[in-house]
Amino acid sequence: MTVSSEMTVSSEMESEVGPPELKRFHTLLILIGQQIVNTMLWISFAPIAVEVSAFYGVSIQLINTLSTICLFFFPVGMLWGSWITARCGLRRAMLVASFLNLAASFCRCTSYPLVFCIGGRGAYCMLLLGQMFSAFAQPIFTNTPARIANDWFPMDERDMALTVGNIGFGLGNIVGMGLPGLVVTMDANTAQVHGLEFLLMQQIGISLLAFAWCCAGFSEEPQFPPSYAAARRRQERNSRSQAEEPISISSVLNDYATLLQNWSFLLLLGAFSILLGGFNAIFTDMEQLLKPASYTFADASTFGNIFMLAGFVTSGLSGVLLDRTHAYITTFRACFVCTFLAAFNFMMQIKPRNHSMLMVASVLFGASSLPLLPVSLNCAVEATFPTPEEDSAGLLILGGNYAGVIFSYMLAAFIEMAPSYNGTVWTVAAKFTVSALAVALVCSLSFNTPYKRQAAEIESVDACDSK
DSSP: OOHHHHTOOOHHHHHTOOOOOTHHHHHHHHHHHHHHHHHHHHHTTSTTHHHHHHHHTOOHHHHHHHHHHHHHHHHHHHHHHHHHHHHHOHHHHHHHHHHHHHHHHHHHHHHHHHHHHHOHHHHHHHHHHHHHHHHHHHHHHHHSHHHHHHHHSOTTTHHHHHHHTTHHHHHHHHHHHHHHHHHOEEOTTTOOEESHHHHHHHHHHHHHHHHHHHHHHOOSSOSSOSSHHHHHHHHHHHHHHTSSSOOOHHHHHHHHHHHHTOHHHHHHHHHHHHHHHHHHHHHHTHHHHHGGGTOOHHHHHHHHHHHHHHHHHHHHHHHHHHHHHOOHHHHHHHHHHHHHHHHHHHHHTOSTTOHHHHHHHHHHHHHHHTTHHHHHHHHHHHHHTTSOHHHHHHHHHHHHHHHHHHHHHHHHHHHHTSOSOOSOSOOHHHHHHHHHHHHHHHHHHHOOOOOHHHHHHHHHHHHHHHO
């Protein structure tokens, strides 16, 4: 199919554009529920790593592996997710991913009695298998919000839908980090772990309810597309599904190759990967970063929570702004400039007895950086339309995840160079963080693209008006 034929919609398809369905909100809520479950399963052993390590009789490093395994499975899951979505449709992809969440929770729970049958190390293998299932499903939930926003929501609601469609990961972090600490305890004298079985059973119940909800309520697409961009994407998908040659992994790889040949998208990918990688590194090493200035783990948690809360507020505001203006590139650049300045300020405030200013710096840092996720996803759709939204979203998240792994190790090594406060905030760790974000800022300011999705909608409206 040529580019011109991809960008041309038949009159029949144009006439099928209809009002948005109320069911769009239900579909979005189901996705958010699955995100909460998947993130909860991914992160829930992190706050109780010592207790889980003691119960299964394995090292802390092996327990930490349960949280990091998602990073290694993401590329395979991303490719599989794009293939099954293109070949079988979004509903079937969501059902399979939801079932993998359920299978993951069952494997994790099964590992508990196995400790008494085959020993802790054998049971740990079942625990690891469960994490692999949830890791394999994760890309479906990270890459789908842009598609649901485009397929189900009209132009004046699309950006807010994309913003809301990513909050499940933040809520899942809250549940995954908070619930285990309330349920699981360990006797200091006997090293007996209590409450772990109850936690695993709770997670099975949550996963089962989410799976049943997805089966009963998740729909492939609305009866009529709510916008001309949605109509064109639907026509393009129908053309591919009706082709004589079935959709294969190689055709999915060709879509990714096309994205990587798009210079505008590459600049966006570079800027976003560095930003998300830096964000992940700072959160991973937050306690180590603040410790030389005599701040505690509780302080680090407080600053992290403030960071997230401020970001949630401004992310919602950015969704409203984008729905009204559709000024994606301007908002993208403005957020990057503010993020760079806020990160610089945050690093400059890491000094003893500066708790109040660090709280303010955390608010500014979170408020400026978190909106960049929905803004960047929208920029990617505009730059790569009509390439499937889930493909561009997957590459952005993949780049950020792997940059985060690299940056986390580098930042930790740089922190070790100055294990105590030596009278200056301008440490090697601070220089590295600011320098990395400066590179991201240059990429963001260089990013520019025609709004291809908006152009397609304007072209379709003009064609209808001329008739």
